Amino acid sequence: DVKVTQSSRYLVKRTGEKVFLECVQDMDHENMFWYRQDPGLGLRLIYFSYDVKMKEKGDIPEGYSVSREKKERFSLILESASTNQTSMYLCASSSVWTGNTIYFGEGSWLTVV
């Protein structure tokens, strides 16, 4: 089975801190994604990457950056956390070779105080 592992399930950070959310997948998928999920707003795509060192902006990239130095790892960075970034963050991966099914991690609950 595909496994997508997010480094932290629950984080509490202070306003202005730099926050790293790490994600690793073990199936050699070329595509990786970061979403945030908020009540009433569904899933919103922050960034995605379809190859090492490649990144594309999603629907809400402002205030975020990403890094993909290795194929299996995709990091989400909040340069200066703000309270409106309190949310559930979901990492995911997929491959055209497996029918583009998206495999999600369990999520990281970030609270910015």
Add this chain to the structure above:
Amino acid sequence: GDSVTQMEGPVTLSEEAFLTINCTYTATGYPSLFWYVQYPGEGLQLLLKATKADDKGSNKGFEATYRKETTSFHLEKGSVQVSDSAVYFCALTPRVNTGGFKTIFGAGTRLFVKA
């Protein structure tokens, strides 16, 4: 652009009731269609999918048929259980063979099943 519209929730049913969650889409070409489920406190996981017109995806008693003529992919289950309480997301992926595609998700429908 491509979009997915699903019925708003929450949907509340008694155990053993019949479930339908409507999903319609707008897309160019022939996308793949998916239903994902999210149980409380967890990430999303694939429930079923269909890749071409008239295909029926099925899993765990749930079914959905890819209807190109009505651009729909409605989720059905004949007899729901309390354990089916979750949020259900309809989604589409454009049919491409290169990188850079985006999966489009519906807003999600929360299902509550009462014993």
